[in-house]
Amino acid sequence: MQFSKVSGQKRQHKVILYALSTCAWCRMTKQFLEDNNVEFEYVYVDLCEEEDKQKIRDHIQSKGGPLSYPTIIVDDNMIITGFRTDKIREALGL
């Protein structure tokens, strides 16, 4: 699976963003992370191979998340679904 990396000054947490290339809320979320100088990796699920889609589904579900986008996984244990700036701020200490 090909993750794209966005560099930033805030690197205390490992942040993964699962997004759709067509979704406006996903775009807002990506923009929010960028604006806040957070380092993260993202992948557009709709552009992935079928095999990778399954892996992503399993990853999200193993963290107890619903299958909707955007989904952020912080340090591989905390999951945030949707463009929830309050939760993102809290999880990343912004």
Next chain:
Amino acid sequence: MTEITLEMVKQRAEADARTYGYYLNPDPKFLQSLLEGLKRNEERYGYPSCPCRLASGKFEIDRDIICPCDYRDPDVAEFGACYCALYVRKDLYEGKTEVKPVPERRPLEKQSKAYNAATTASEAKPATPTKEEAKPSGSKPKLWYCKQCGYVVFRDEPPYTCPICKAKKEMFAEIKTRIDFT
């Protein structure tokens, strides 16, 4: 095939909003990216599936999330906006109420089909292509009618709500009469 332009996608959404008394998202950039998403989906899948949901690329499975999706009316009624916030209520359009993310109403089992469908399709292809084609997802389309307003629809399941009178799914009944189209 005629080329799909952003203008076409926009006009269609505007016309639909007008018909149902909704408004399109007031943020021009946000709106633009949703319209582009719809255009992109129509180009790659052949129908404008919801830009904020993962589609399977199989019409039968994605039918409930073709824009305007089955969930729009109940979502606008309850939250003031559809899941993507493409369609919004007047108070949100005017900025009197904030546009916030809407929780997913589409049932999980339908969502996960977008992942299963694609994999089963790619696995099944080399082995038994004809069998798969005959039975797309185990169910067959039927005729359903809305007991409240009489709207008739031909699909696997009745819609989430009636697009005409907004009655709930439970108000739909199957039409068992045989019709010969000869």
